Amino acid sequence: MRALRLPFSSLRDAPWGASRVSPWAAPRDRAAPRGSLRDAAALRDAAFSCDVAVVGAGVIGAACAEALTRRGARVTVLDHAPIASGTTARGEGNLLVSDKPPGPELDLARASLARWPQLLAELRDELGPERAACEYEPKGGLVVATEEAGARALGPFAAAQRAAGVRAVGLAAGDVPAYEPLVTRAVRAAVFYPEDAQLQPVLAATALLAAVRARGGAVRTGVRALGVDCRADGSVCALRTSAGPLPCGAVVNACGPWAGAFAAAAGAPLPVLPRRGLILVTAPLPPGTVRHKVYDADYVGAVGSGDAALQTSTVVEATRAGTVLIGSSRQRVGFDETVPTAVLGALARKAARLFPALRDVPVMRAYGGFRPYTPDHLPVIGEDPRRRGLWHAAGHEGAGIGLAAATGELLAELYAGEKPHLDPEPFRVARPGLEAVAV
Numbered sequence: 001m002r003a004l005r006l007p008f009s010s011l012r013d014a015p016w017g018a019s020r021v022s023p024w025a026a027p028r029d030r031a032a033p034r035g036s037l038r039d040a041a042a043l044r045d046a047a048f049s050c051d052v053a054v055v056g057a058g059v060i061g062a063a064c065a066e067a068l069t070r071r072g073a074r075v076t077v078l079d080h081a082p083i084a085s086g087t088t089a090r091g092e093g094n095l096l097v098s099d100k101p102p103g104p105e106l107d108l109a110r111a112s113l114a115r116w117p118q119l120l121a122e123l124r125d126e127l128g129p130e131r132a133a134c135e136y137e138p139k140g141g142l143v144v145a146t147e148e149a150g151a152r153a154l155g156p157f158a159a160a161q162r163a164a165g166v167r168a169v170g171l172a173a174g175d176v177p178a179y180e181p182l183v184t185r186a187v188r189a190a191v192f193y194p195e196d197a198q199l200q201p202v203l204a205a206t207a208l209l210a211a212v213r214a215r216g217g218a219v220r221t222g223v224r225a226l227g228v229d230c231r232a233d234g235s236v237c238a239l240r241t242s243a244g245p246l247p248c249g250a251v252v253n254a255c256g257p258w259a260g261a262f263a264a265a266a267g268a269p270l271p272v273l274p275r276r277g278l279i280l281v282t283a284p285l286p287p288g289t290v291r292h293k294v295y296d297a298d299y300v301g302a303v304g305s306g307d308a309a310l311q312t313s314t315v316v317e318a319t320r321a322g323t324v325l326i327g328s329s330r331q332r333v334g335f336d337e338t339v340p341t342a343v344l345g346a347l348a349r350k351a352a353r354l355f356p357a358l359r360d361v362p363v364m365r366a367y368g369g370f371r372p373y374t375p376d377h378l379p380v381i382g383e384d385p386r387r388r389g390l391w392h393a394a395g396h397e398g399a400g401i402g403l404a405a406a407t408g409e410l411l412a413e414l415y416a417g418e419k420p421h422l423d424p425e426p427f428r429v430a431r432p433g434l435e436a437v438a439v
Contacts, residue, residue, distance in 0.1 A: 049247035050076040050218070052415070053239040054254055055225040055262060057081075058088035059201055060400050061254030062208035063408030064393050065217060066119075071416050075217040076246060077209065078239070080224040084205035087256040087400065090369025092279065092317065092325050093201045094293065095402040098141040098193035101157065102164040104426035105378055109399065110165065111422050112406035113195055119405050120199075123207050126214065134204040135320045141196030141293040142179055144187045144354070150297035151189035158191045167194050180291055182357045196293055198317065201401045208408075225255075227265040228390060236266075236389030250415065252391045257335075257370040259380075259394030268387040270380060271434060272395045274370035276336065278329045278343055280351070283362040284322030293317040296354060310343065314350040316358070324358070326351040328398070332373065339368055371397045376433025379403065381410055384429050391415065392429060 054065045057079035065075045095113050100106040116136070123132035143158075145151040158168040171190040176183060179192060209219050224242040228251055231237050238245040253270075255262045260272035295315040315327040329343050344366050352359040374380065374395035384390040393411050396403050406422070413420045425431075 050074045051248065052076075052250045052252060053078060053225075053246050053248040054252040055079075055239070056252075056254035056256060056259075057083040057205070057209065057219060057221065058086055058254065058256055058400070059084065059205040059208070059404045060256065060393050060396065060407060061252065062205040062212070063404040064252050064254055064411050065212045065219075065408075066208040067408040067412035068415065069212050069215040069217045071412055073412075073415070075212060076248070077212060077217065077219045078223045078225055078241060078246075079221050080242075082221050083209055083219065084202040087369050087371060088201045088205050090277075090279075090367055091201060091371075091398065091401055092293075092315070092327065093135075093198045093204075093319075093401055094317075094399070095197040095199065096141060096193075096293070096399065097161070097166050098143055098168075098191070098196050098293075099295075100161075100399075102160050104423070105399070105403075106161070106164055106166070107422055108379075108403050108406050108410075108427075110195075111409075112403050113197065115405040115409060116197070116199070120204075120207075123211055127207065127210055131210055132207045134207055135200040136197065137199065137320065138195075138197040139292050139317075141193040141295070142176075142183075142190055143193070143295060143297055144176065144183065144190040145297040146184065146186045146188060146354070148188060154189050154191055154297050168192075169194070180294055182289060182355055183294060184354055184356060186353075192292075198293065198319075199401070200320070204401070204404075225262060225265075227262075228267070228387070230267075230387070230389075234388065236387065250389045250391055252393055252411065254393045256394065256400070257372040259372055259392065263384075263390075263392065263394075266387060266390050268384045268390055268429075270392065270394070270429070271375055272380070273332060273373045274335055275373040275397060276329070276331050276333050276368060277327065277371055277398060278339060278347065278366060278368045280326040280344060280347055280363050280366050282324040282326070282358070283364050285318070285324055285361065287322065289357065290316055290318040290324055290355065294354065296350070312343065312346045312350065314347075314354045316351050316355055323364070324361070326358075326363075330371075330398075335370060337368065339366055372400070373397050374434065376431070378431075378433065379407065379427055380429055380434070381407055381427040382414055382424055382429065386429075 051074040054061045054077045065077045097109050145154045169192040176187050176190045226240040228236045229238040238247045257274035263270040298313045310331040312329045379395040380392040
């Protein structure tokens, strides 16, 4: 695909595909046909039964499987597609506290950001440094306000986060160039978050699943999960798949934006909906062009909004390879894969205003993905009281990479009957934000 110049006046609306894939995307194997003999053989090879079947081989499912196998559970992970090829491959790899107000999600994020470096160190010890390499980079995040209203709101927001234990360093406008020399001089105020980090999400999910395999677990792609079989008392006894039933004592729904559909198929509906997001990828740029994750203060409002209509806000950050990722957009349009050029143009124009040096940079591609949205903006983590043996780890929207480490740990603690490392109550299925629809 030829290089394109901001602001994408030559792009036409099109479904995303091979020319607009995520830079994180794993190579796609040719999947076996649904219900094929290869599927059935793979499932038989995994074992006749397991303790836990995890549905979804993205970073959330991988983190759950890793934490469960570390506790000795026999786990089989299944996905209809190649590992980490869905939502995990179509994000930015963010590990953030900067965009979260005080509350349960911030608590989960802080626990997860503390856990990720420890978990990666454990994986390096177990698998070796090459197989556990995830391009983890504690680069920090910079939130900037270019309008007076944003500048007024940024200070109190950061103060509330500091009261909750977040490291947030307030900056005057004149201090910002020391952090980001190429950012616009129109910045009125900023806050630096040293705890924000980034990793390569496909590598992270792959490393987690490598540990699952090393401990005797199985990972099977090309197999569709169709629902669950239950005993007379209503508890789960098997996962129904395109390759036949897989006997198990528990099923973990880690299906990302498809978690609502699987939950319904399992007899326990959840209001998890897809929320489309688009990202631009530039050609590789010199080191230091963008040093941190940098975003406009209005990004926080977009993250927390429940509006189905299109919202865009400016987010800019570099990858280890030198490309710059430009976002972000949010829109509830079902599973519509169209890439609207108007949205790409809006992202490009806003990014060029934030970083004028990007105005003439070639943009090599654009890609999109679906984030698993819940009405109260909190993930669902834990066992479903309506279907004993059905567990959920879903609804993380665009924060799944960052929240994965603590999500997997919390689910495994609850499954094993251990004391959880943080309060699981805000993430339960039977909560006010979900019960009108889900329970």
